[in-house]
Amino acid sequence: MGRVWRAPAGAFLYVMGSAHKIDVSGLLAGNRRGLVVDDLVPVAPFEGVVFPEAAAVHLELQAAGELLEIKGTIDVPRRTECARCLAAVADSMHVKVDEQVEAGASLQDGPFEESSVLTAGRLDVADLAVQLICSAIPIGLLCKEDCKGICPRCGENRNSTECECNGETSG
Numbered sequence: 206m207g208r209v210w211r212a213p214a215g216a217f218l219y220v221m222g223s224a225h226k227i228d229v230s231g232l233l234a235g236n237r238r239g240l241v242v243d244d245l246v247p248v249a250p251f252e253g254v255v256f257p258e259a260a261a262v263h264l265e266l267q268a269a270g271e272l273l274e275i276k277g278t279i280d281v282p283r284r285t286e287c288a289r290c291l292a293a294v295a296d297s298m299h300v301k302v303d304e305q306v307e308a309g310a311s312l313q314d315g316p317f318e319e320s321s322v323l324t325a326g327r328l329d330v331a332d333l334a335v336q337l338i339c340s341a342i343p344i345g346l347l348c349k350e351d352c353k354g355i356c357p358r359c360g361e362n363r364n365s366t367e368c369e370c371n372g373e374t375s376g
């Protein structure tokens with residue numbers, strides 16, 4: 206059933222997204238071999254995480270029968286605070302994209318159940334990117350793996366100060 210992908214890289218059509226919606230109807234109809242999308246997507250703050258710069262989205266799209274295969278990467282700087290010690294955290298997220306979206310069908314499974322990223326032959330790159338970024342944010346993000354947190358007694362940040370309470374067992 207599925208067609209084998211044989212096109213050289215030069216057969217890709219490069220698209221610079223502006224409205225963040227890419228027409229993939231030609232791809233799904235078999236008129237094109239593949240699409241490469243590079244887009245910058247602003248991301249609204251999500252669960253205490255702020256994205257000061259737009260996400261750099263690079264996607265390679267390919268039709269496989271009834272499916273749209275989406276592979277690529279998303280890179281976005283993020284700012285938040287440590288869930289344990291409340292120190293500022295500033296780093297970047299790198300999200301690997303490897304998704305298959307059913308063309309035309311309403312999406313019930315996977316990370317896209319809330320809204321349809323593919324409607325009427327148009328892929329909503331912004332919606333896709335935002336959903337993938339938000340689902341990749343870990344719960345309880347820490348400034349470092351072994352963050353010692355804040356002393357519940359005296360309120361000192363145990364990463365920088367060894368408070369007197371350390372080692373006390375009786376309460």
Ligand SMILES: [Zn+2]
Pocket residue numbers: 287288289290291292347348349352353354
């Ligand atoms: Zn911390």
Ligand SMILES: [Zn+2]
Pocket residue numbers: 356357358359360361368369370371
């Ligand atoms: Zn203490």
